[in-house]
Amino acid sequence: MLPLIKVLAVDDVPENLVALEALLRRPGLSILPARSGTEALELLLVHEVALALVDVQMPDMDGFELAELMRGAPRTSRVPIIFITAAPRDRGRLFRGYEAGAVDFLHKPIEPHVLESKVDVFVELYQHRQRLDEKVELLQQALQLNETFAAVLGHDLRGPLGTITAAASLIAKGPPEPAVQRAAERVLRCSERMTRMIEHLLVYSRARLGQAIPIAPQPADMTALCASILDEQEHRGAERVRLQCRGDPRGCWDRDRMTQVLSNLVGNALRHGALDAPIVVEVDGSRRDEVRLSVRNQGVIPPEILPHIFEPFRTTSSSRTASDGFGLGLYIVQKFVEAHGGTVAAASSPAAGTSFEVRLPRTAPASGA
Known part of the structure; x- marks a missing residue:
C-alpha cells in the first residue's frame, strides 16, 4: 500500500478548512488542517507534506510570517507554498508573498478545478522527488x-x-x-x-568513484620496459614480436603502471593477432617532448566494437581468451596513460591490421590526472 501524501491547509476560518478538505478529498491524499500559524508549525514538526495552502490574513501570525519561518527551517524549506487571499490584487502584496517563498497565489472565491489542478501538479512533483531521493539513496x-x-x-x-x-x-x-x-x-x-x-x-x-589514479614517476627507458615484458611473455609466443626503437626512449614515468600498459597491449596482440604474422612493437623517441609507443598486429577488431574498445567490460567476439576475465584490460590501459598526461588510440582495418598508439609526455605529472 502506497503511503498517504499529505497537504497542509492553514486558515483561521473553520468553514474554509472544511471546504478545502471537501474539494481535495481523494484516495491517497490526506489534508492536515491548521487554524493558525502556530498549529501549522506543530504539524510540520510531525508530518512531511507535499504542499502547503496558506491563508494570508490570519491573526497573531499571518501567512507571510509563516512562510518565512518555513523557509528558514531545513525540514520545511522545500515545501511549496500557495497563498490563498481574499484581498484585491496588489503588486506589493504579490511581491512580498513571492519574496516570502510562495510559488503561487489563489484569490477567493477559489475556482475548484483551478485548485485541484494546481494541487495535482505539486503532488506529482512531490512523488517525482521522492522517487529521485530513493534513487540517490540506492546510488549511495x-x-x-x-x-x-x-x-x-x-x-x-x-x-x-x-x-x-x-x-x-x-x-x-x-x-x-x-x-x-x-x-x-x-x-x-x-x-x-x-x-x-x-x-x-x-x-x-x-x-x-572519481578518485585519481596515483602514479610515481621516475626515470625509465621505454625500450627496456618493452624488452622485460617480452621476456615475461616468452611462454605465450613472444618470439613472434619484433621490437624496434628509434630516437631517445628515456623519460620519467611510473614503471609499474607502464609495465601494466605494455603487458596488456602486447598480451592482446599475442592473443588476437594472426598466429602466422609478426607483431611489431615500436618505440619512437625522435620527438623532444614526447615518446610514442605503437603495437601492431594482423588481427582485426570488428567495426561495431572499435569505437567502444576502451570501455569497461568490452571484449571482442574473436577473442580466444579474455584478457583479464572482465574485459578491463584496455580500460586500464587508457586510465594509466591518461594518468601520465598521455593519450591512447586504436585503429583497425582488414588491410592494415590493428594498431594501438600511446603518446606520452617525456615527464609525467607527479600525481594522477
Missing part, C-alpha cells in the same frame, strides 16, 4: 558497497594470493620432477592472472 548504497568491495580486494584477497604465489615459487625451485614443475608453473600463472584481475578491479573501482 552502491558506492559504499563498491568501496567495501575494493577494500576486500585490496586487503583480504591479496594476502592469501601472495602466500599461494610464494609457495608455488618454492615448489618450482625444488627437485626437477616434471609433474611437480608443471603444477607449480600452472599455479604461478593462475596466481599472476588473479593478481592482474584484482589490480584491474581496484583501478576500475577507484576510477568509477
